[in-house]
Amino acid sequence: xxxxxxxxxxxxxxxxxxxxxxxxxxxxxxxxxxxxxxxxxxxxxxxxxxxxxxxxxxxxxxxxxxxxxxxxxxxxxxxxxxxxxxxxxxxxxxxxxxxxxxxxxxxxxxxxxxxxxxxxxxxxxxxxxxxxxxxxxxxxxxxxxxxxxxxxxxxxxxxxxxxxxxxxxxxxxxxxxxxxxxxxxxxxxxxxxxxxxxxxxxxxxxxxxxxxxxxxxxxxxxxxxxxxxxxxxxxxxxxxxxxxxxxxxxxxxxxxxxxxxxxxxxxxxxxxxxx
Numbered sequence: 001x002x003x004x005x006x007x008x009x010x011x012x013x014x015x016x017x018x019x020x021x022x023x024x025x026x027x028x029x030x031x032x033x034x035x036x037x038x039x040x041x042x043x044x045x046x047x048x049x050x051x052x053x054x055x056x057x058x059x060x061x062x063x064x065x066x067x068x069x070x071x072x073x074x075x076x077x078x079x080x081x082x083x084x085x086x087x088x089x090x091x092x093x094x095x096x097x098x099x100x101x102x103x104x105x106x107x108x109x110x111x112x113x114x115x116x117x118x119x120x121x122x123x124x125x126x127x128x129x130x131x132x133x134x135x136x137x138x139x140x141x142x143x144x145x146x147x148x149x150x151x152x153x154x155x156x157x158x159x160x161x162x163x164x165x166x167x168x169x170x171x172x173x174x175x176x177x178x179x180x181x182x183x184x185x186x187x188x189x190x191x192x193x194x195x196x197x198x199x200x201x202x203x204x205x206x207x208x209x210x211x212x213x214x215x216x217x218x219x220x221x222x223x224x225x226x227x228x229x230x231x232x233x234x235x236x237x238x239x240x241x242x243x244x245x246x247x248x249x250x251x252x253x254x255x256x257x258x259x260x261x262x263x264x265x266x267x268x269x270x271x272x273x274x275x
Contacts, residue, residue, distance in 0.1 A: 055093060057157040058085045058144040061126065063258050066202050066251055067217045074142070074160045076249065076262040080132035081162050085144055092149040093121045098129060103139035103161065113143055113156075137197075139163045139260075163261035168192050168248045176268035178243050184275040186232035190248055190265075193226060197261070202249040203230055208269075213237075213244065217251070240274035 061084040063073030075082045083098065099113040119129065134140060144157040172191035175182050182188075192198070201220060205213040214236045222228050238244065245267045251259035 052152065054152050055091050055146045055148045055154045056088060057154045058088060058096060058127075058146055060085050060144070060158060060160055063160075065257060066200065066249075066259055067215055069204065069212050069215050074162050076162070076164055076264045077130050078167070078264050078266055080130045080134055081140060081164055082128065082130050083142060083160070084126060084128045085157070087121075087127055088146050091146070093146050094149050095120050095147040096127060097145040097147060097153075098131075099143045099145070099156070100131070101141045101143075103141060105139070110141060113141075116142075118147075134164055136164055136166055137261075161260060163253070165198060165250055165252060165261055165263040166193070167263040168250070168265040170266040170268060173246075173248070173265065173268040175270040178269050178271060180270055181273045182244075182270040183273055186234075186238075187229055188232065188246060188270075189227065189229045191226045192220075192228055192248075192250075197252050198250040198263075199252045199254065200250070200259075201228075201230075202251060203246065204249070205232070205236070205244055205246045208243045208245060210245075238272045240272060243269055243271055245269050 061073045063075065064071050071082075073084055085096070087093070096119045098116045098119070100116040101113045102111045103109075104111070116131065117129065119127070131140065131142075139161050140163070141159050141161045143159050146154040168190050170176065174180075174189045188203070198220070200217050202215065202217045204215045207213060214232065218230070220228060221230075232238070246269070247267050248265045249262060251262040253259065253261040
């Protein structure tokens, strides 16, 4: 205890230099500790603090070569353009965003990328989408973004482009039907217009249970009429009285052995009756 006001005044003046030194060198440390303590209390009280870290951009699945099966990556589909990409594993992704731009051949220009669709994230091994809102013979460019649980968006992915050509019509494919017989001649026929910028065919045959039997890429054999045919090689094993499915794809505008334009017919069927 101080015996007098004078003792108190003297003692106060004697500790002022110490307080100044303490304030100068130790107050920033105390301030930082208080901030860290406050953040800890926010988390412990259930208050979320947003993570500003961007998720990584999605990665497209590598496109398969024309004769490979199953088909992978960007490709023609019976109803549009098929897109496929890999999931962002290890990140809290809530959605994938697909952006699209249209290429104008007349003036060699590309439109702005606009949001095509937003897909909620799923835990599947691969992600896919079919763009059905398209025009034939038009190149569309696609980019992807991811969105995480806190609303952060990634940068754009690389771009992929494709153009859909007219398809071989199911009504022109012969044989077609579960009781439509294919005999020992093994000949398949279809119609196609050669005014269309198609360069190759790709014919696929599967069992009725979707197991691959044969797949081959070949050049058109007839450039003067709308009727085309192909004979199944004798080396291809077909079981008598079994139903098979077959399909005709077209390809064009090849870059590094990959087509960038094409089409995919509906599946036709035939009943093989033996040699």
